[in-house]
Amino acid sequence: QSVLTQPPSVSAAPGQKVTISCSGSSSNIGNNYVSWYQQLPRTAPKLLIYDNNKRPSGIPDRFSGSKSGTSATLGITGLQTGDEADYYCGTWDSSLSAVVFGGGTKLTVL
Amino acid sequence: QVQLVQSGAEVKKPGASVKVSCKASGYTFSTYGISWVRQAPGQGLEWMGWISSYNGNTNYAQNLQGRLTMTTDTSTSTASMELRSLRSDDTAVYYCARGRSTYYFDYWGQGTLVTVSS
Numbered sequence: 529q530s531v532l533t534q535p536p537s538v539s540a541a542p543g544q545k546v547t548i549s550c551s552g553s554s555s556n557i558g559n560n561y562v563s564w565y566q567q568l569p570r571t572a573p574k575l576l577i578y579d580n581n582k583r584p585s586g587i588p589d590r591f592s593g594s595k596s597g598t599s600a601t602l603g604i605t606g607l608q609t610g611d612e613a614d615y616y617c618g619t620w621d622s623s624l625s626a627v628v629f630g631g632g633t634k635l636t637v638l
Numbered sequence: 639q640v641q642l643v644q645s646g647a648e649v650k651k652p653g654a655s656v657k658v659s660c661k662a663s664g665y666t667f668s669t670y671g672i673s674w675v676r677q678a679p680g681q682g683l684e685w686m687g688w689i690s691s692y693n694g695n696t697n698y699a700q701n702l703q704g705r706l707t708m709t710t711d712t713s714t715s716t717a718s719m720e721l722r723s724l725r726s727d728d729t730a731v732y733y734c735a736r737g738r739s740t741y742y743f744d745y746w747g748q749g750t751l752v753t754v755s756s
Contacts, residue, residue: 578744
């Protein structure tokens with residue numbers, strides 16, 4: 529059971545928008561920065577969002593991140609079939625003194 | 639360009655040890671720490687721990703304390719992870735990742751499959 533809670537799956541049509549939630553507590557999301565990762569099938573995770581809402585160079589602005597209280601959200605607009613992947617949130621947990629991840633959300637672009 | 643290149647797949651018997659290496663290039667190795675993250679088949683990401691490439695300080699996940707050792711060699715820009723007393727549930731893909739100060743990982747190795755089977 530993961531410390532951060534994500535929906536197991538989300539789906540939407542090409543061109544549409546989808547959001548993926550990540551719920552935690554005051555010991556993790558509430559007081560630390562959140563990052564998001566995309567994992568395409570059979571590949572290593574790739575950083576999408578860091579420090580709650582910042583995009584590394586090369587990540588299109590179709591991807592966005594936000595945080596409010598003890599929850600964070602990843603948004604993806606203009607969905608493409610190539611966005612089909614697993615998405616993970618991560619943050620530091622001050623009580624555990626460890627990095628924690630959500631269980632992952634599988635995005636299907638119908 | 640930043641690259642982390644890991645050693646190849648391993649097959650080990652229960653009770654054995656495994657050591658996975660991660661060679662960094664494209665940046666000053668001692669400037670950033672390295673974390674190790676594993677992923678069991680069909681499962682999510684699990685953070686194993688972190689090592690400072692500057693002074694060798696470590697922080698291991700509590701559930702792996704006593705079985706895990708992380709090291710770095712600044713002369714070869716290589717980080718290594720050794721896991722002992724392997725069990726079947728240690729079967730996973732093991733990733734090294736460059737860590738940043740706010741606990742995110744901007745570059746990842748390609749992953750190393752470790753299979754524990756009798």
